[in-house]
Amino acid sequence: MKIAVIGCTHAGTAAATTIAKLYPDSTITVYERNDNVSFLSCGLALYVGGVVQDPQGLFYSSPEKMNELGITMKMQHDVNHIDTERQLIHATNLVTGEAVVDGYDKLVITTGSWPVTPPIKGIDLENVLLAKNFNQASTIIERAKKADRVTVVGAGYIGVELVEAFEKAGKQVTLIDGADRILNKYLDAEFTDEVETEFRTRGIELALSQTVERIEGQNGSVQKVVTDKEEYETDLVIMCVGFRPNTGLLREKVDMMDNGAITVDEYMRTSNPSIFAAGDCCAVKYNPTGGHAYIPLATNAVRMGTLAARNLMEPTVANVGTQGTSGLHIYDLNMASTGLTETSASLMGIHVKNITIEDTHRPAFMPTAENVKVKVAFAPDTRRLLGAQVISKADVTQAINTISVGIQQGMTIDELAFVDFFFQPHFNQPWNFLNKAGLEAIRTLQQPELV
Structure with missing residues (x-):
């Protein structure tokens, strides 16, 4: 059996290494255009901010380790065409220029995915950078040494984390986003307000509800970012406006969503029986709605890559789907979310009820007891959990993993209210705040006139 894997970050590394272990007699070839594999891009801001001193810690595998498993690694090879009828791969060795043709x-x-690059005048200036892979992270670190003013465009997870890293490094930081608040795809306003307050307290300029029109510079170097409302002097611009699935090789050859994300079944099979897909290039089964969604997360990618390998010869292990669960640490704030938010449900036209409670993470008689804010979304008709968010200076983010499991298993607010959680004063209260959220949700349905 001749197996080819194209791309080797999270999903590719998981797929190739699992295939090698399950099918040691097969011939496995990996094509990767970079000179490294398995880069943990979620640690990019930690690397830029100097929290991670040794960048090798951000790689959990290497071409050498994969070679030891019997995998042929075609590093720095760019696949430029896939002949799906004859099952041939056409690639170019980026070092030698040699053309390679291989069957599978x-x-x-x-x-995977690639950063969105809007058609903005000046985006090709020298100090306008992207933030996705290891080489880009290294370039950001090198250029930031000579920059006093840094502008980040895009207030998603990576953008917000980079803002924190640059501020801690003593830079004058501006964050630009077209939405009226940061992190709007992950958290509702009562949560993002807390992070915005933290940013402003530290002197970070938030340029929200603004669209970048052009980037100006001289002699190739950037000097200012011009939006539809203001101008911002800057020495360095980092573009973090989102990601798109990198699926041009299979356009019109397999089924895709409108945005180009490949659709796969529960066994990671595409509409072509000889082709599997996994990771950020794919849509995923989204349990809160029952449909498919594009949610590029490392956790989804690793699971999907492993499933593709396990189902390669025959359907064996089905994908249970995802809730889009994610977490973030900014300054002293720990936050996480799963499933639908009030914002995302509204955009999808899905009717949900939401309850928000605030409590302390442990009893008041303890030396410290941090405030916890949790918001739960649920379906008023079926009473099923659909989403949750939490924020606190205490690290209670694992509660969101609990809700994620609950959504996946169809848990109701009634079950959440009385589910068994341990109590120990060092950690929590006799009534866990998730129990209290369930109880409050029940009350809102029983006494809607009081809400």
Whole structure:
């Protein structure tokens, strides 16, 4: 059996290494355009901010380790065409320029995503950078040494984390986003307000509800960012406006969503029986709605890559789906979310009820007891959990993993109210705040006139 894997970050590494262990007699070839594999891009801001001193810690595998498993690693090879009818891969060795043609019996596409680059005048200036892979992170670190003013465009997870890193490094930081608040895809306003307050307290300029029109510079170097409302002097611009699935190789060859994300079944099979797909290039089964969604997360990618390998010969292990669960640490604030927020439900036209409670994470008689804010979304008709968010200076983010399991298993607010959680004063209260959220949700349905 001749198996090819294209792309080797999270999904590709998981797929190739699992295939090698399950099918040691197969011939496995990995094509990767970079000179490294398995870079943990979620640690990019930690690397830029100097929290991670040794960047090698951000790689959990290497071409050498994969070679030891019997995998042929075609590093710095750019695949430019896939002949799906004849099952051939056409690639170019980026070092030598040599053209390579190779066949396959099974193909696993794990080409990931790529940063969105808006058609903005000046985006090709020298100090306008992207933030996705290891080489880009290294370039950001090097250029930031000579920059006093840094502008980050895009207030998602990576953008917000980079803002924190640059501020801690003593830079004058501006954060620009077209939305009226930061992190709007992950958290509702009562949560993002707390992070924005923290940013402003530290002198970070938030340029929200603004669209970048052009970037100006001289002699190739950036000097200012011009939006539809203001101008911002800057020495360095980091573009973090989102990601798109990197699926051009299979356009019109397999089924895709409108945004180009490949659709796969529960066994990671595409509409072509010899091709599997996993990771950021794919849509995922989204349990809160029952449909498919594009949610590029490392956790989804690793699971999907492993599932593609396990189902390569025959359907064996089905994907249970995802809730889009994620977490973030900014300054002293710990936050996490799963499933639908009030904002995302509204955009999807889904009717949900939401309850928000505030409590302390442990009893008041303890030396410290941090405030916890939790918000739960649920379906008023079926009473099923659909989402939750939490924020606190105490690290209570694992509660969101609990809700994630609850959503996946169809848990109701009634079950959440009385589910068994341990009590120990060092950690929590006799009534866990998740129990209290369930109880409050029940009360709102029983006594809607009091809400």
